[in-house]
Amino acid sequence: MTVPLALLGLLDREPSYGYDLKRAYDTHFGRGKPLPFGQVYATLGRLARDGKVTAGQSEPGDGPDRKRYAITPLGRQEVEGWLAEPVAAEPFLQTVLFTKVVLALLLGHDAQGYLDAQRATHMRRMRELSEIKRGDALVDALLADHALFHLEADLRWIDVTTARLGALAETVRNA
Amino acid sequence: MSDTVDARPGPLLEARSVERSYGRTPALREASLSVRAGEILAIMGPSGSGKSTLLHCLAGIFTPDAGEIWFDGRRLDLLNDARRSELRRTAFGFVFQFGQLVPELTVADNVALPLLLGRVGRRQAYPRAGEMLRRLRLEELGERRTGELSGGQAQRVAIARALVTRPKVIFADEPTGALDSLAGEEVMELLVGLARQEGTTVIVVTHDARVAACADREVVVRDGRVTDPYAGQVLR
Numbered sequence: 001m002t003v004p005l006a007l008l009g010l011l012d013r014e015p016s017y018g019y020d021l022k023r024a025y026d027t028h029f030g031r032g033k034p035l036p037f038g039q040v041y042a043t044l045g046r047l048a049r050d051g052k053v054t055a056g057q058s059e060p061g062d063g064p065d066r067k068r069y070a071i072t073p074l075g076r077q078e079v080e081g082w083l084a085e086p087v088a089a090e091p092f093l094q095t096v097l098f099t100k101v102v103l104a105l106l107l108g109h110d111a112q113g114y115l116d117a118q119r120a121t122h123m124r125r126m127r128e129l130s131e132i133k134r135g136d137a138l139v140d141a142l143l144a145d146h147a148l149f150h151l152e153a154d155l156r157w158i159d160v161t162t163a164r165l166g167a168l169a170e171t172v173r174n175a
Numbered sequence: 176m177s178d179t180v181d182a183r184p185g186p187l188l189e190a191r192s193v194e195r196s197y198g199r200t201p202a203l204r205e206a207s208l209s210v211r212a213g214e215i216l217a218i219m220g221p222s223g224s225g226k227s228t229l230l231h232c233l234a235g236i237f238t239p240d241a242g243e244i245w246f247d248g249r250r251l252d253l254l255n256d257a258r259r260s261e262l263r264r265t266a267f268g269f270v271f272q273f274g275q276l277v278p279e280l281t282v283a284d285n286v287a288l289p290l291l292l293g294r295v296g297r298r299q300a301y302p303r304a305g306e307m308l309r310r311l312r313l314e315e316l317g318e319r320r321t322g323e324l325s326g327g328q329a330q331r332v333a334i335a336r337a338l339v340t341r342p343k344v345i346f347a348d349e350p351t352g353a354l355d356s357l358a359g360e361e362v363m364e365l366l367v368g369l370a371r372q373e374g375t376t377v378i379v380v381t382h383d384a385r386v387a388a389c390a391d392r393e394v395v396v397r398d399g400r401v402t403d404p405y406a407g408q409v410l411r
Contacts, residue, residue, distance in 0.1 A: 116402065119395070126388035134364070148385055155384045162397075163221060 003035065004043050008071060008079045011053060015070035017061075018044060031143060044069055052078060097154065101161060105172045112165060119158050122151050186245075187212040187376055188233055188344060190401075193242035195228055202228040204399040205242070212343070215367055215377045217387035220396035226380045227348055229396060233378060234267055234346045235259040247343070264293055268337030268375075270347040270366070276321040276332055283308065283317035286335045293340060307335040311365055327358035334366050338373065345370060347379040351386055363389045 003025075010016065010024050018040050026034045047053040052075030058065040071079075097118060104111035129144040129151075161168065186209035195203040202225045210216050210233075220226040231237040232244055235251050244251040246262070254262065263269075268289075276285045283304050290300035308314050311331045321329060330350060337345050350366065351359030367389045370377045379390060387393045395402045 116395075123384065123388060123393060126384060127390075130385075130388045148388070152384045159221065 002029075003039065004047060005079060005082050007040070007043055008047065008052060008075050009083075011069055011071040012076055012079050015056075015068050017066045017068055019066065021069070031140065047075065051075075097157070101165075101168070102172055105165075105169045111169070112162065115158050115162050115165070119155060122155050122158070126151050126155075186210055187214075187247060188378070189243075189245040190229065190233055190239075191243040191245070193229070193232055193239040193244065195225075195232060195237060195239050201399055203232065203239070206232075206396070206399060206401045207242075208233075208394060208401050210344075210376060210378060212376055213371075213374045214392075215370060215390040216379070217390035217393035218378065218380045218396060219382065219384070219387050219393050222382070224396045225399040226396040228399075229401070230346055230348055230378060230380045234269070234344075235263055264289065265340065266343045268340065268342040268345040270330070270333045270337050270345065270350045272349040272352040273329075276329060276336070278320065278322050280321070281317065282313065282319050282321060282324070282332050285321060285332055286339050289336060289340050304335070304339055307339045308332075310369060311335045325358070326354050327362060330354065330358075330362045331365060334362065334369070338369055338375070341373065342375060344376045344378065347377065349381055350379060351381070351383060356385075359383070359386065 006025060006029055007021055010021055010028075016024070018037070021044075022035055022037060022040045025040070044053060044055070048055050048069075051072055053069050053071055056068040056070070058067055100114055100118075101111050103109075104114050126148055129148050132144045133141045133148075135141070189207075189209040191207055193203050193206045194201070206225065206229055208218075208229070218226045218229060228237065232239050232252075235244070235246075235254070239252055242252075246266070251259065251262070277288065280288070283301060286307055287297075287300040287304035290303060291297065295303075305314065305317065308317055311334060313328065313331055313335060316324065316328065316332075321332065324332065330353075333350075337347075345366070347366065351362050354362060363386050366377065366379075369375075377390070379386065381387055
């Protein structure tokens with residue numbers, strides 16, 4: 001979802017070739033999940049079609065011919081609008097976790113066992129993220145923090161649900 | 176069951192079917208747990224679940240109503256008060272939520288105190304306290320009174336005091352409970368980092384998942400029973 005806007009933002013900094021854009025994206029946002037070349041060019045193609053970037057003439061380089069992409073005023077407007085708008089604070093009322101618990105109760109499965117297993121999975125991931133934070137890279141540490149706080153919120157929900165599982169089971173069966 | 180040395184290689188510390196009540200209210204019900212030497216274990220659970228009571232039983236502060244506590248091949252719960260006090264002074268270190276430092280003493284005095292109580296001479300005790308303060312990046316605060324410290328600094332002093340005797344086990348009860356996120360994280364990383372360097376076992380009671388994530392594993396106490404979330408079962 002954010003890849004087109006991230007690429008637009010990078011082009012707002014300066015016009016760029018597809019290869020350089022991919023490298024810039026991987027450096028700033030990739031974090032171990034590099035953007036495939038195919039996705040870069042497909043995204044640039046859609047942005048050009050929608051009038052948000054322009055593609056220059058093909059230029060000879062060290063390898064195959066390449067095009068320099070530049071952002072248009074429409075593209076710049078989209079980046080500015082996106083940056084100014086807060087992300088929707090989703091109520092998270094219909095998460096997968098919630099659905100699984102309710103379904104387990106409806107079907108008479110072991111909802112407590114599921115919550116325990118989910119808790120263990122969350123804690124395992126939190127341990128991995130804590131290990132990442134022990135490295136020297138500030139950006140990686142802050143990204144790990146972001147994930148840790150979200151996992152922590154899930155864990156609190158798991159604990160509260162565990163404490164109220166009996167009441168929830170009754171509510172679900174009587175609904 | 177006798178209190179003789181168990182020759183089998185096994186856990187450093189173990190609770191076996193421990194029961195403990197406050198009046199008629201049961202706090203622990205057949206709680207079992209084993210901790211390996213050098214392991215960092217988090218005990219989690221809701222308020223009133225019995226996690227602090229379990230910690231106090233493991234540390235020999237409380238005596239179980241039933242069940243056994245084994246430490247280093249010995250029945251801890253069968254020791255008399257004097258021997259348990261000695262064990263706590265020599266083999267265990269403690270970090271509590273509010274540090275529990277002695278306000279009339281300086282930082283260096285507080286850290287040297289467990290050594291002095293263990294009859295280590297001042298000439299040895301203070302250099303050892305100074306070295307521990309250096310490792311916790313507190314060397315410049317040695318002459319301050321503990322009332323002048325921030326919450327994070329006070330907890331680092333408490334960690335220095337807990338580690339200075341080179342204990343086999345550190346028991347920490349909500350060590351970051353009174354700190355903000357950043358200070359708490361720093362305290363926990365220092366505690367875990369130093370414990371790993373020294374090979375010290377750490378048992379930390381916490382309701383904070385981020386603190387627990389610094390440990391090697393966690394168990395959950397619910398209604399006085401210990402659950403291993405990875406095995407998905409109550410430990411007996």
